[in-house]
Amino acid sequence: AQKVTQAQTEISVVEKEDVTLDCVYETRDTTYYLFWYKQPPSGELVFLIRRNSFDEQNEISGRYSWNFQKSTSSFNFTITASQVVDSAVYFCALSSTGRRALTFGSGTRLQVQP
Amino acid sequence: DAGVTQSPTHLIKTRGQQVTLRCSPKSGHDTVSWYQQALGQGPQFIFQYYEEEERQRGNFPDRFSGHQFPNYSSELNVNALLLGDSALYLCASSQNRDRVFSNQPQHFGDGTRLSIL
Numbered sequence: 001a002q003k004v005t006q007a008q009t010e011i012s013v014v015e016k017e018d019v020t021l022d023c024v025y026e027t028r029d030t031t032y033y034l035f036w037y038k039q040p041p042s043g044e045l046v047f048l049i050r051r052n053s054f055d056e057q058n059e060i061s062g063r064y065s066w067n068f069q070k071s072t073s074s075f076n077f078t079i080t081a082s083q084v085v086d087s088a089v090y091f092c093a094l095s096s097t098g099r100r101a102l103t104f105g106s107g108t109r110l111q112v113q114p
Numbered sequence: 115d116a117g118v119t120q121s122p123t124h125l126i127k128t129r130g131q132q133v134t135l136r137c138s139p140k141s142g143h144d145t146v147s148w149y150q151q152a153l154g155q156g157p158q159f160i161f162q163y164y165e166e167e168e169r170q171r172g173n174f175p176d177r178f179s180g181h182q183f184p185n186y187s188s189e190l191n192v193n194a195l196l197l198g199d200s201a202l203y204l205c206a207s208s209q210n211r212d213r214v215f216s217n218q219p220q221h222f223g224d225g226t227r228l229s230i231l
Contacts, residue, residue, distance in 0.1 A: 044225070091157075
């Protein structure tokens with residue numbers, strides 16, 4: 001069985017602070033894929049990043065960065081210099097070869113105060 | 115380039131009724147998945163359609179059924195509605211080259227918010 005845990009239910013920061021959203025996953029598959037999605041109040045899930053299990057390089061995209069560590073089964077997401085527009089619910093998700101479904105965590109609600 | 119579109123946006127039904135939700139995938143995508151998202155929770159996988167066939171199903175009863183049309187659009191049908199079916203229903207599409215389904219990012223629509231009275 002696959003499982004994704006996002007232990008942080010809600011995080012509140014002040015604008016320009018850095019914030020890290022944690023994601024821990026469980027899978028028995030050797031080939032798997034990890035994703036982060038952003039869900040603003042409108043409801044649409046916006047794809048942010050995909051990482052496969054063979055690529056442990058960290059990635060940076062503007063103010064966003066992702067830290068993938070297989071040894072701890074974690075795929076954490078950091079927003080640098082947060083902005084009010086970053087306020088949303090963020091979901092970490094997992095899929096694997098042969099499993100068509102995305103398994104989502106319960107999400108972390110990020111509130112960035114001005 | 116149109117993204118994933120879902121209709122209707124909102125729907126109110128009563129217990130025991132039946133409902134049909136519709137989804138048009140992103141241009142160039144051939145696979146459609148449906149998810150149910152209860153308030154405050156992450157989306158739960160219902161099923162996925164590819165080549166007009168249901169390819170995988172999550173832990174949902176037979177009251178939930180679907181269909182995919184030759185133009186790749188899809189419908190989700192729910193019969194005998196229960197109060198617990200109240201949720202945001204999300205459609206996601208992806209493109210599956212070489213039949214490798216799991217590694218392609220799924221692109222989501224805005225969802226249909228279904229309320230059961």
